[in-house]
Amino acid sequence: MPLPDTMFCAQQIHIPPELPDILKQFTKAAIRTQPVDVLQWSAGYFSALSRGDPLPVKDRIEMPVATQKTDTGLTQGLLKVLHKQCSHKQFVELKDLEKKWKNLCLPVEKFRAILELDPCDDKMEWIKFLALGCSSLGGTLNTAMKNVCEILTADPEGGPARIPFDTFSLIYQYLASLDPEISASETETYLATLREKSESRKNGMIGLSDFYTGKTSG
Amino acid sequence: MSIPFSNTHYRIPQGFGNLLEGLTREILREQPDNIPAFAAAYFENLLEKREKTSFDPAEWGAKLEDRFYNNHAFKDQEQTEKCEQEMAKSSGREETPVTAFEESAEEEREKEEFAALKIQSAFRGHVAREEVKKMKSDKGDQEKEEDNE
Incomplete structure (x- = not known):
């Protein structure tokens, strides 16, 4: 009008x-x-x-968590x-x-x-850019994987943050391949143990509690 | 508008109010059919303008808000304004008729006040006299009644 x-x-x-x-x-x-x-x-x-x-x-609103080091x-x-x-x-x-x-x-x-x-x-x-972004949030490969899980999961916030193991291993391999300090065999054995765990209990899903044990784990 | 003493976790971003106001005004003025598209164009335009002239309406709005809530900014302004007025009074010719009018108005008021005082005192005297008269007449009546008995 x-x-x-x-x-x-x-x-x-x-x-x-x-x-x-x-x-x-x-x-x-x-x-x-x-x-x-x-x-x-x-x-x-x-x-x-x-x-x-x-x-x-x-x-939801996000509290500013940036420190001067990682801001x-x-x-x-x-x-x-x-x-x-x-x-x-x-x-x-x-x-x-x-x-x-x-x-x-x-x-x-x-x-x-x-x-x-x-x-x-x-x-x-x-998925690759997401992985790189998570790794640049700071911390170790494990914290990067924690961030990946929390973003990709369909679980409600604060939940177990489970994602399909295939996705997990894909991203883990990708990030590990970029890091010269981690050898391919190391990655293989680590993923193999995780695969057994996830397949025996959680029908192919992997959650935070399976690989991430707080800040002390490296 | 963000209020400093509100819950700090849910503060409205600085200068957001100003942007919202501008957007709403333009939408109401233009009456576009597709509001989201219009809004997108509006903000793109503002962004372009900002890149060219480095004028950020959000920042500007934030500054306005800051000045609104930090009152001392206004105090400074008032002082300079007063100074300006005084300067204008002392130098400008345009001001003179206004001040003259003010002065005459003040004189008028003084006169009125004086007249009001006079009227009030006169009326009070009148009332007092009436009362005295009444008292006298009452006494006279009583005396008459006494005489009748």
């Missing part, structure tokens, strides 16, 4: 019926995600909304957001991924640094 030429009172302004809900969801998303650069994030939010893509929104702005919550946005395709285009990265107010340098770990041209398997 076009607006009348002369405005006499506020009642003449036609408010689209869907507008209040859009604004409300937008605000809730902003509070939950706490973007550093609101403007950049808002642009990403609405371009995703208009295209019907998954929104760049965290499932790159990247968190598990943000990786999870990227996972939601990208996981429907096996391969992601790096240009597209970089745009999504920027819309989450993450520094491009970090993106480049992650890609340098495993250089490739303009496409990348999403």
